[in-house]
Amino acid sequence: MLMGSNGDALIRLEEVYKIYGPQPRGRAFDLAKAGLSKDEVQRRSDHVVGLNNLNFSVDGGEIFVIMGLSGSGKSTALRSVNKLLVTSYGKVWVDGVDVQTLQGRELQAFRREKMGMVFQHFALFPHRSVADNVAYGLKVQGVPRDERQRAAMEALELVGLGAYASNLPEECSGGMQQRVGLARALASDPDILLMDEAFSALDPLIRSQMQDEMLEIQSNLKKTILFITHDLNEALKIGDRVCIMKDGSIDQIGTAKQILTEPATAYVADFVQDVDQGRVIEVNEAMHEPTPIGREMSLSEALAAIGDRAGEFIVDDNGSPIGLLTLPDGLRVKSMGNDNLAAALRQDFEKTRPDASLSDVYVAAGRGMPIAVVDDGGQLIGTLDPRMIMEKLGEVERLMDDFERQVYL
Helix, strand or coil: CCCCCCCEEEEEEEEHHHHHHCCCHHHHHHHHHHCCHHHHHHHHCEEEEEEEEEHHHHHCCEEEEEEEECCCHHHHHHHHCCCCCCCCEEEEEEECEEEHHHHHHHHHHHHHHHHHCCCCCCCCCCCCHHHHHHHHHHHHCCCCCHHHHHHHHHHHHHCCCCCCCCCHHHHHHHHHHHHHHHHHHCCCCCCEEEEEEECCCCCCHHHHHHHHHHHHHHHHHHEEEEEECCHHHHHEEEEEECEEEEEEEEEECCCCHHHHHHCCCCHHHHCCCCCCHHHHHHHHHCCCCCCCCCCCCCCCHHHHHHHHHEEEEEEECCEEEEEEHHHHHHHHHHHCCCHHHHHEHHHHHEEECCCCECCCCHHHCCCCCCCEEEEECCCCCEEECCCHHHHHHCCHHHHHHHHHHHCCC
């Protein structure tokens, strides 16, 4: 098996090109290899570049999402992995085999044994039951009836449709039909799932539910999934890593957090600027080290210790937060001539975990008071100032401004 970035890559594309036209290995190929853009290659050669020097690897058990707009090459890349598309140049390795060199029965057998595919359109036989649709691929492979029915029922149970095995597809909703398609792909227990815009035809709510269900299934099965989408929110939600493509080339590969907070190009920054960054940025990235107030301090001393921060906590002997002093509360009590720290403390403060997302604490931050960040033992390990949340969420906008300035300078 080829070794990948984490030592166990199951899929690897190396210098893959796909050029449409009568001479895909002629002048157009030379121009593409020389680094010319898709539009420039087409202008000079009347050939269309579908894939332009594509290089990436997908590790075993990873959900690798390829996303981009129409014409970006995302579906072309997926189809090269099971040779539904013949490339013009390069290597497409799957479990140590260059798929593009396979032919005929050898290719068919490799597809059956290694891959399951889920399409945007359900492609179910209307006259066959749900169970028979799921078992159909196994039937083509010559699997005995009892064995394929057992595998079909196991797959249907995985997607929560065991009770609908005898129903016809027309008796199922769109989301249920897509789950039948997923069960069909899972029935043969393939190492790899290829999912091409699998949820794009679904209503938003059902689509979100399907994403959640797929992640739940993946947590148990650990399949290697190559997932194609044009929806960035979907890509960021389900992908262990996300590959953003444009004009047949890769603009950036990274985790959801890297894509959102470290966009590599203006194109990527433009893509992510309207996305809810708070879903992937964690509290530990925005909190600051706690500086607890001593319980023996006077109110005046505590206010001086706070400085320009919004507030700070006091902790018990175990290091757990038991009170919060905010600057407004302290000044209000101080103005009444009271220098007793206890009189200014409040106990109605919010707590959170360091691995919570900023979106999880957004409502709590709306109170305008610091949030205590605690570990599993309840000890204070950080303070989250609501101002820090907004500063963290504004990083992408600043990056986008920087990219725009570079363009116009």
